[in-house]
Each structure stands twice: as C-alpha cells, then as structure tokens.
Amino acid sequence: MTTAPARSAAATRTSTMAQALNTALHDAMKADPTVHVMGEDVGQLGGVFRITDGLTAEFGPERCLDTPLAEAGILGTAIGMAMYGLRPVVEMQFDAFAYPAMEQLFSHVAKMRNRTAGKLPLPITIRVPFGGGIGGVEHHSDASEAYYTHTAGLHVVTPATVADAYGLLRASIASDDPVVFLEPKRLYWGKSEWDPTAPVEPIGKAVLRRTGRSAVLITYGPSLPVCLEAAEAAKAEGWDLSVLDLRTLVPFDEETACEVVRSVGRAVVVHEATGFGGAGAEIAARLTEKCFHHLAAPVLRVTGFDIPYPPPMLEHHHLPGVDRILDAVARLQWED
Amino acid sequence: MTTAPARSAAATRTSTMAQALNTALHDAMKADPTVHVMGEDVGQLGGVFRITDGLTAEFGPERCLDTPLAEAGILGTAIGMAMYGLRPVVEMQFDAFAYPAMEQLFSHVAKMRNRTAGKLPLPITIRVPFGGGIGGVEHHSDASEAYYTHTAGLHVVTPATVADAYGLLRASIASDDPVVFLEPKRLYWGKSEWDPTAPVEPIGKAVLRRTGRSAVLITYGPSLPVCLEAAEAAKAEGWDLSVLDLRTLVPFDEETACEVVRSVGRAVVVHEATGFGGAGAEIAARLTEKCFHHLAAPVLRVTGFDIPYPPPMLEHHHLPGVDRILDAVARLQWED
Amino acid sequence: MTVLDHRHTAAVPGWLPGATAPRTDPEPLLPDAAPVRVLGTPALEKTDPALLRELYRRLVVGRRYNQQATTLTKQGRLAVYPASTGQEACQITAALALQQQDWLFPSYRDTLAVVSRGVDPLEALTLLRGNAHTGYDPKASRTAPLCTPLATQAPHAVGLAHAARLAGDPTVALAMLGDGGTSEGDFHEALNFAAVLHAPVVFLVQNNGYAISVPLTQQSAAPTLAHKAVGYGMPGRLVDGNDAPAMHAVLTEAVERARSGGGPTLIEALTYRVEAHTNADDATRYRHEEEVAAWREHDPILLMERGMRELGLLDDQLVQDAADEAEALAARMRAEFHAEPELDPMSLFAHVYAEPTQQLREQAAQLAAELAAEAEVHH
Amino acid sequence: MTVLDHRHTAAVPGWLPGATAPRTDPEPLLPDAAPVRVLGTPALEKTDPALLRELYRRLVVGRRYNQQATTLTKQGRLAVYPASTGQEACQITAALALQQQDWLFPSYRDTLAVVSRGVDPLEALTLLRGNAHTGYDPKASRTAPLCTPLATQAPHAVGLAHAARLAGDPTVALAMLGDGGTSEGDFHEALNFAAVLHAPVVFLVQNNGYAISVPLTQQSAAPTLAHKAVGYGMPGRLVDGNDAPAMHAVLTEAVERARSGGGPTLIEALTYRVEAHTNADDATRYRHEEEVAAWREHDPILLMERGMRELGLLDDQLVQDAADEAEALAARMRAEFHAEPELDPMSLFAHVYAEPTQQLREQAAQLAAELAAEAEVHH
Numbered sequence A, B: 001m002t003t004a005p006a007r008s009a010a011a012t013r014t015s016t017m018a019q020a021l022n023t024a025l026h027d028a029m030k031a032d033p034t035v036h037v038m039g040e041d042v043g044q045l046g047g048v049f050r051i052t053d054g055l056t057a058e059f060g061p062e063r064c065l066d067t068p069l070a071e072a073g074i075l076g077t078a079i080g081m082a083m084y085g086l087r088p089v090v091e092m093q094f095d096a097f098a099y100p101a102m103e104q105l106f107s108h109v110a111k112m113r114n115r116t117a118g119k120l121p122l123p124i125t126i127r128v129p130f131g132g133g134i135g136g137v138e139h140h141s142d143a144s145e146a147y148y149t150h151t152a153g154l155h156v157v158t159p160a161t162v163a164d165a166y167g168l169l170r171a172s173i174a175s176d177d178p179v180v181f182l183e184p185k186r187l188y189w190g191k192s193e194w195d196p197t198a199p200v201e202p203i204g205k206a207v208l209r210r211t212g213r214s215a216v217l218i219t220y221g222p223s224l225p226v227c228l229e230a231a232e233a234a235k236a237e238g239w240d241l242s243v244l245d246l247r248t249l250v251p252f253d254e255e256t257a258c259e260v261v262r263s264v265g266r267a268v269v270v271h272e273a274t275g276f277g278g279a280g281a282e283i284a285a286r287l288t289e290k291c292f293h294h295l296a297a298p299v300l301r302v303t304g305f306d307i308p309y310p311p312p313m314l315e316h317h318h319l320p321g322v323d324r325i326l327d328a329v330a331r332l333q334w335e336d
Numbered sequence C, D: 001m002t003v004l005d006h007r008h009t010a011a012v013p014g015w016l017p018g019a020t021a022p023r024t025d026p027e028p029l030l031p032d033a034a035p036v037r038v039l040g041t042p043a044l045e046k047t048d049p050a051l052l053r054e055l056y057r058r059l060v061v062g063r064r065y066n067q068q069a070t071t072l073t074k075q076g077r078l079a080v081y082p083a084s085t086g087q088e089a090c091q092i093t094a095a096l097a098l099q100q101q102d103w104l105f106p107s108y109r110d111t112l113a114v115v116s117r118g119v120d121p122l123e124a125l126t127l128l129r130g131n132a133h134t135g136y137d138p139k140a141s142r143t144a145p146l147c148t149p150l151a152t153q154a155p156h157a158v159g160l161a162h163a164a165r166l167a168g169d170p171t172v173a174l175a176m177l178g179d180g181g182t183s184e185g186d187f188h189e190a191l192n193f194a195a196v197l198h199a200p201v202v203f204l205v206q207n208n209g210y211a212i213s214v215p216l217t218q219q220s221a222a223p224t225l226a227h228k229a230v231g232y233g234m235p236g237r238l239v240d241g242n243d244a245p246a247m248h249a250v251l252t253e254a255v256e257r258a259r260s261g262g263g264p265t266l267i268e269a270l271t272y273r274v275e276a277h278t279n280a281d282d283a284t285r286y287r288h289e290e291e292v293a294a295w296r297e298h299d300p301i302l303l304m305e306r307g308m309r310e311l312g313l314l315d316d317q318l319v320q321d322a323a324d325e326a327e328a329l330a331a332r333m334r335a336e337f338h339a340e341p342e343l344d345p346m347s348l349f350a351h352v353y354a355e356p357t358q359q360l361r362e363q364a365a366q367l368a369a370e371l372a373a374e375a376e377v378h379h
C-alpha cells in the first residue's frame, strides 16, 4: 500500500460526507490520470447518491464511465483495465447489488496478485454504499461487510467521519491492492468540519474517538454516531466509555484494539449487520484470545438481528440503538 | 423443518460417503415425486463426483436434469420450481463455482419466506462439494461456509461421517427451508459401516464423537477426522480430549456446545477455511460469551491461513493438521 | 419420451463433422423489421371492439392509478414510487394476456400490472409503502413478489413454467423486465434455460429508453433488444409498447404459443418512462424536455383515443364509465393509505425459518422486552 | 469527442416516437450461413504457401504437445490435464493471429495456445502440475492466467482492450471460451460491454460439442452460437475450427478489424474434443465411440495434410522438420517435468497483499516454526 500524495490546498471546510467523498474522487482523478471512475449512473447523474457528481463534466465520459447495467461485467471490466495499468474506482449502486459480482470479486479481484505471484496486482477500489437507516425498501439496506472481511486478498475500509471519508478514500485509491470501500449510507448527509490538506493516513489504523475508563465500545462506519451517543448517555449510569472506531476491518488494527481492551477490561462490539458470523464475531474472538486475562467480562456484541433486513417502518427495531448498547454495557459483570 | 420419513429397508451396510449421498438422493426421489435433482453434469455422467450416479437412468432426465452451464440460472430456475411446489436438490460442481449464484442465494433463496410472510417457503437443498485436500487446482478447494452461515434464512449443514451424509441429506431435503449442504470432498471416498434404516435425525444437533475431560475440539465436516486423530495423539501428551462434531452450523446447537465447553473449560475450534471471519469466529465468540466463567483459557482457533487456497503441492501446509491442533491445545494455559 | 425431448429433434446431425447448416433456421426467430402496430393501421378494424373498450377503460384507470400513487408519495404515504406513467399499455396488457392460472413475475415498476391482475393497490404497494415486504399472497394471486434485484425474477419465471410443464399443467409464466435489466447475466441465463427447456414463459422487456439515467445507446448496441432472442433460439418480437391493442395481440399470441407447447418468446415493447425513475430521481440531469414532450404526443391513452375515435368507438358513456372507475380507484387508494399501517415488530422473527432457531427466539425475547419497556414509559 | 462517441452516431433518432427501423442494420451481423472453410475449397489456392507450412508445422508440434502432456499426466507429473487434442487448429491460430503486443485470455484448456505464443511448457503448465498457480509472467507474455471459473476471463479481456483503446494503443485482446462457457452470465455481460464500448476484443468460442458431459443441444437452442453476436450488435462468424487456414483467416480478420477501430467480433469455431474432458473424466459415460471416430476423420492435421498434398506443399522436408520440432518439444517437456519442482511453502504468504498484514506475518512465523521443527526431525 502506498500513501496518497499530500495536498497543498487551502484551509478547513464544512461539508457532508457525500461531498467529501466527491472531493476525494475529484482530487484523486486530478492527481493521477490512471484513476478511472465507473459504474451505473455515475456519469451525468452523478450517481444515485451524487458521490460522482461533476466528474464526467470535468474529466469526460471516458474517465467517469456510465457502464451497462451488470455488476459482474463492471467489476470484470475493471479487472482488465487494472491489468492494463489503470486504477479503477468502481461504484456498486447498493450493497445488495454487488452480489452479482461476487464471483469476480472472490475468484479474481481478491486472488489475482496471489495467483500471479505478485505480477498482476489489482489496484481497484470498489465503493459500496452500505448499511441501512435511510428508509430504503428491501435489498437497499444490506450490511455485507462480513462477506468481504472473510475473503483473503481484499482490504475492507469504512469511514465514519467526514474527514475519514476523504482521507480513507484517497488512501484506498492509492493502495496497490483491491479495497472494498464501504460508505455508510446514513452518514452521507451528516456535515462536519474537516481539513482537506491534512496528511492522508494509511489505511489500517483504528482511532479512539472517545476515551473512558470503564469499558470500550468497538465499532466502525454507520454505528459510530450511535456509539458516541451511547457513551454520552452512559455517563448518567456512571460508566465512562471509550469508543474505538476501527476504520479498517482488513487489515485489522489488532494492536490498538488490544491496547484499549487490556486497559479497560470490558468491551462491546457494535455493528448493524446480522450478528451471526458478522465482523463482530472475529473482533470478539480475536480480542478475547489476545486479551483473555485482562477481561473482566466476555466481549459482548450488539448487532442487527439474525434476520433479513426489515422493511423501512420497522428498521429502527433492528438497528442497534442507544438502549440496546447500554443494555449490553450493563451486562459487563460490573459486580465482579 | 419436518423430519424425513423413516425407512423400512434392510440392515447395516458398508459404503463410501459418496455412495451414502447417492443412496440418500435415490431414496428421497423415490419417497417424494416432488424431489428433483438438477445441476451441471448430474445426468448421464452422474456428476463429477458421481453423487448423482444412476438417478437419470432410474428417474429420467426430467427428475435428474442436466442444466446449461450457469449457476445463477440453475439456482434461479430451482427457485421458480420450488415456487411451483417442487423440492429441488441443486448441485454446485465445486464451492467456488457457487459464487455466480450468490445474488440468487442471498437476495432470494435466503429471503423468500421472509419477503412473503411465509407464503413462499423455498424447500431447496443446495449441495456443494466443499473444502480441499484432494489435490485440486485453484478454485477447486475453497471452503466457503462463512458466506452461508452469515446469511439469515439459510440452514447450513455439513456431514462428517458416512451415516450422517445419508441422514443429514435426507433431513435437509425434507426441510421446508433452504439448506446449503456442504459435502467434504476429501471424505467422499472414506468407507464405513452405517445403517440406512436408522431413524433420520433432524438437522441442528451436534454430537460428541469422543468424550474426554481435558478440553474439547469443536469441529465439523472435513476436519472431523483430523481432530479425532489429534485427540488420539494427545493421549501421549496426557490430554484427554473431547471432540464435538457440530454437523449443522445453522442452526447452531448452542446447548450441546455450551454444555461440553462448561464441563471441560478449554476449547479449540478447528476448521480449514480461512480463519479471519470464519465460522470459528462465531463459535468462539458465542461460546465465550455464554461460558465465560467456565473457561480456563480463551477459546482458540486452528484454521486455514488468511490466504487464497494454495496450489495442490502446498495445500497440506494450509490445512490444519494434528501438530497444529496439538500446538493449540498446548496453549490452553494448562499451568493455571 | 420426456418433455425435454424437443431438444433432440434434428439437432444432433448438424454438429457432426462436415455439417454446414445451422441446427435450426434463424429466419423465423428474427424480430419484426418494424414494431408491430395496430392503432393507425388496417389491423385496428379487425380488432374486437369489446377488447378495445376494455383496453381503453384499463388504460384510463391505470393512468389514474399512477397519478394517485405519485400523489401519495408526495404526501409521504409511500416511501418511494417508480411510476409506470406512459407505460400503461404494457402494464395492463401484461395482466390481460394472462389467464388466472398463469403467473406474473413483475419488477418494482410493475405494480400497475399487479393491480390490473386484481391485487388490491394497498397490497400491491406494501413494499413501496414500507410497512412490509410483499403485501399480497403470491400463491393466491399467482403473482411473484415485486422484484428489485434486476433480472433475477427471470429465471424464477422459467423454473415455475418448467415445473408446470412437467406437471402437464398449461400454466404460462410472464416475466417483466426493463431495457437495463437485459444487460444482467441473469437475463441471459434465464433466456437460455427457457429455450433449452422449451419452457412456457414469455419475457416482456419494456424498453422505456432509460435505466435510471443511462440511455439505451449506452446500454446496448444491438439492432433491437428483440434481436437478442435469436441467440437463444427463440422468436423475438418488436412492438409499439404504447399501442395497447398491438401489445395485447403480441402478448396474447406469445402466451398462447407457450401454452400450446411452442416454447418461449422474447418481446421488446418500445415505450417511454414519462416520469423520473422514481420520485427520488431528477430526470432533468440526463434528458431534455423536448424528448419527453415528443413522447407525450405518443402517449398510450392519446393513441388509443385517436384510434377509437376513428372507429367511432369512443362514446361518452365509455369515457364517463372509465373516468368513474378511475376516480373510484383513486378514492379507494386515498382512503386505504390514509390509515396508518399496523406494524408488528415481532413479525421480524416470524418468517425467517419455518421454525425460529434458538438464537432467533432469544433475539425475539430481547425485542419483546424492549417493546414492553417502551410501552411502560409511554403509559 | 471521446472514443466512446461511436455510440451516438445515428442511434438516438431510431428510438424517438414513431420510429420503425432498428437502430443498426442486423444483416451484416448475422453469421455465415455455413462455416467458413479454406481446406477443400478454392480459397486454399489463394492462401500463402508459407502460412500453410507454418500452420502445418504448428499443428504437428501442437499435437505432440498434447500427447506429451497427456503422458505426463499418466505418469503423475501433472495433477490434471484438459487436453486440446483435436482442437489444435483453434489453439495455434489463436496465438498466430495475435501480434506481440496483443493480449491472450485463455481458459484451462488453452495451454497449447499459450505455448504457441512462446511461453515455456513448464511455465504454461505450472497450474496443472500443481506446484504454483500461474507459472508465467502475464505482463511479459501478454497472456492472462489460465482461467478456470468459466467465462470470467471474458470481461477482463474487454477491460484490457478498452483501456488500451483509451490510451491510443493498438493492442487487441483475444478471449478464448468453450461452448459451455457461453451459458454463463459473464459471457453475456462481456459481449455487451465490448459492443457498447466498441472495445478491440475478439471472442473465440471453441465449440467442441460438450461441456464435460453435456452436449451442445442441452446447452443452447440457438441456430449457432455465432448467432448470439447479433443480440449484442457485433458481427458473428462461424468457422470450421479444424480447418487451420480458415481459422487463421477469420481470426486475423477479426483481430485486425478490432485493431483498426472496427469493434469486437464473436467467432464460433466448430471443433471436437477428441479426448475426455480431462484425464479424470470418463467420456464413455456420455458419448459413443462412433461420434468420436467420425471426428477423428475430420482431424485438423489430417485435413491440413490432405489440403497441402493437393497443392503439392507437403514435401518430405517439411514433414521431417515438423516431426523433429515436435520431438524436441516433447523431449524438453519430459526433461523439465522429470525434475521435482522446487516448492517454497513460505511463498503462500508473499503475495496476498503488497505488504503482509500483521496477522499474515504471525501466520507466516507459525508456519516457519513448523517447518523448522520438521526439518529438525528430519536431520
């Protein structure tokens, strides 16, 4: 993995995550002519979430390509482009619509470097708007990260803040390995201040968003805000919670995660995907193995239920909320 | 889930797992005219592993259908057949060749009952020869169970013995829900004695294959024999190991697993799939949560490495072997 | 002999060494050189006046349905609505060409076809309202759930049709797709399976010019989408999708051909999506008003009115009856959607499996406890 | 103006209201009514004798390659071998039609094409030997890894060709597939992308009659597989795949058309898999010896010899030279494969990512320790 070139531009700005992602694509395309954006409706429409807005106007329809409607074809074509030396950034319109491309992803994208003893690396970034909470009808709110994290050869990155959306996308595009870049749909429109000139951090580093001494909430992407909210609410119960934002699921920043778990001795992993076999299982199992004697309680998980994603009017019952998180914190065997 | 009808036939026989599976298909087709077998080369050839041998001859090419070569088409067609009232048994030729069907699997097979409030259950059995150890070239030895276990709405079953191959396949076909039935390729040709008239057990029950008091090896499918071997070898080191064969990953038999873990206090989960985000992560995380205060050591995992499946001449380095298992057992903090 | 035996007739010799001829004659598979039309052609006079009246009535009601659903969306009563405004001729004829035992496999845009089959609008729109996934009973209505993952319903239609044929049941399946959907692998695999299995299935592609923002020229370079049929060995038909009697004729012919053992057909209906992709879409980003205006002149109701007027069939009574029926439907929709839907959070666990797993039972208990706690707070 | 602009020429008006004509003329896309042949036709005399000699030589060497690889398999020196015996005319012309800068996208059955491009047999067969995945450098040899997941290499070829075209580089990509592979969704998506992008790519389908045990009649009901081209808007060609000069002519024409901006072509080559699917397969389960025998009469080398003899081109010197070259290759293969391959277990971790993750470093350390312990035991 190489680090994206540092930028020279102006000062801090306030924008949505969608805008920061758009800026990242824009800057990456400007900095490197081999970066090509492609996908369904990414051209004149600017994507259904407008993340690619204006790219065709600035870089032309070849650099920001409206493809035919076929996800395996899109990813397969991107593979060929990467073999030629381009750096494709592919948009999958929604998580569930990446499923048709699973064979290309599992059997080629993830494996090509290894299959060719390093001769054909595939620097492809696959952007996937992911998760729920936006009132989408069925097939529009899946959280599919576990399919990716289990697949050796892929990096899996998911920003939770506006600044990270920019920085991690730049770093992902600069990576010489394929990255599945999961964009939390429900955070697209949240605004905050960020510095586009801040040095781009490499992918693979977790960050502590809040420091507390009672226990740690370990999370990523769409669930960060609810964890921060829960940590605030926990104060009333006398719990002082840390919140760890993983940012990258693969590579997993074991060092940082272990350090915080060892220091507080209690942890809850939070994500909205189905719990059974979810990314939280790996995190809990791994941290338990590495920090066993520092744990005052088992690492608990608060996740979506083991059900297909609910219809919009019921989705709030499925998504981890403050109460459900506090409930888990309460079960961290404080009496011990 | 309904239980397959008990059979009246003769006595014990000795056969390979491949033969037992073939007998199960035969008996299921005979018992229920709605059972239809379909897939690539399942007809005159009898499948590349001969599991469907003779079915076309006995039941005709309509009941045992050689399909065109397209896995999404096969599974999608099976869905329509199930909607009409048939009970399709689909063969995917190798694990990695099930990937083209992932969208049909994730978005329809797993969800159809739920999407239609129970009106359209899909009693489809998807047989997948799985795992490695047979000297197959790339794409022929993937162990893909974690993609399935994480997908709510699917049952995931994997036999490790000849008797279970028969019984669990009958039970899976009889299930009114979709079952991904994972057949350990490298156990296909192992022979043993079994009783085809034994009552068919429902899916979802783990079984203790060996009872010991030091620790338990928790495993399934292709890794059962190596675990039993390791348990034998462990005697020399003074360890008396239990071996738990899960048989069904979804539903997960938490009760049985917890019982044995609580009783011995030490556990190692063994499977050949990539460890990161593998089924072992869920098992370890869940058992830790449920049995925390009974654990003398963290639940450890011995799995395939986090790499694409190796070429045949190197695969033995990847697959969990006796030594690697004993190594993990040794790390179960016996000094405590 | 099995129903699969059609595959073996005269097929094999063509592939023996020295063969020069294709296995089957491609000529009859090639689509019409120009889209089939009835309105404005001599064929109109030969069409049953009762059918024309029925089509007119259904078109008017269908248009009103689209308008009312769009209004409900603006009022926040539907989460999202992909209108079929301008495509009503395709929608209503898809329903009309089927017999009751036949199955329809609609996409998200085809709720009008579902309603035209007799499903209550409230049930047809449940998915888009957001209170539950499928709102109708697929088995009772012989209508598969609205399908969102593009083209994935096509192989389902093939499978169902194939199963019916094996059972000797003269049921036909009709799969509805968009022009964009033809690019997906599932479309290809479904058509190939259908042809190889000789399944009684009809594929209706509503080519409305766009897949969200992507125009057909960026979707396909084929002469017409109907030409794709040749590559599967089934006949392709090209029809004016805004000409209701033409649609009805072509669909009925294909459905009856399938029913009588003639195998599958691919139909491309040329139509236009007059509204944006959904209420969430901004169509001005990718197309010009002039294009839309041109198609408004080729509106299925306008064309139908013109044709019926020529024949003197458009009497005041018919116009009034159609308008009344349309208003009655709209009123029913307003009333039905005015009520808040009843929601049962516990239903989330009810249909994941025939019997919930132990884990699901625990999770259900957790949610039940949370709901009870909330209820307590509210009392 | 961009290279994508071809899409907009004369296309849009056809889809405005009132349009009756297809957007493009289907006629020129339709495949040849009978497979193209050169051997046994007047075209043979017009063919460059030097080319004919070259083809003959390569056919003889190719056949020997197949025999030797099959023998190595029997000796356990290869894990598995999918022979292209009987298909050598397709294999060698696929290599010959390409220039050095062009890319080949072969399937598992196409190692002869890879070797014909100049890759060493040992490297071309590494995958099938089982000591490593891809044995050659794809970039240096402009040859993608042998592809096992069917038809998945086709979109790769499209993407590479598209990227080359964007760069103004006259590189062409040739994707090789089997008849069974045309049923996969990826085949469809690749052809559609190729046509829409006007990519300089050629798809060569070697229709050898079977996909393992499944005969073409159960795979497709199309008049010919070449007819599939029409549905994508590209020309389809049908050619006798055992007629080397015909294969060479059709391939060269398509490759040069692609190179000069003429867009993609689909070629169906009629051939036959004389051996079983692989050494692990039992072909007697699904086909009759008579069928195989008939095709042995239509063998590419036999046909070539007959044709060249007619022209008086098959002199003793050529026969001897070809035989010598074939034996030299076979001897080299025997020697190369006699040596045990060097295996480096630690290589398992070397190329998962550009830099191994911390987890992979730990796992590598674990394996290294195991290997060290083993080595100790052995000393």
Ligand SMILES: Cc1ncc(C[n+]2csc(CCOP(=O)(O)OP(=O)(O)O)c2C)c(N)n1
Pocket: A040, A069, A093, A097, A100, C109, C148, C149, C150, C177, C178, C179, C180, C181, C182, C208, C210, C211, C212, C273, C277
């Ligand atoms: C597999 C898949 N990919 C992407 C989408 C997102 N999507 C929804 S509708 C649509 C356009 C469909 O166009 P078309 O098939 O022409 O149907 P229309 O909407 O015009 O009726 C897209 C890309 C989807 N639903 N499914």
Ligand SMILES: Cc1ncc(C[n+]2csc(CCOP(=O)(O)OP(=O)(O)O)c2C)c(N)n1
Pocket: B040, B069, B093, B097, B100, D109, D148, D149, D150, D177, D178, D179, D180, D181, D182, D208, D210, D211, D212, D273, D277
């Ligand atoms: C996606 C996928 N499905 C199934 C297979 C297993 N498989 C390997 S070769 C083969 C038959 C291929 O037939 P065809 O395309 O005609 O090529 P041929 O072997 O005849 O050269 C099958 C089914 C595979 N490799 N990939």
Ligand SMILES: [Mg+2]
Pocket: C178, C179, C180, C206, C207, C208, C209, C210, C211, C212
């Ligand atoms: Mg459309």
Ligand SMILES: [Mg+2]
Pocket: D178, D179, D180, D206, D207, D208, D209, D210, D211, D212
């Ligand atoms: Mg073949």
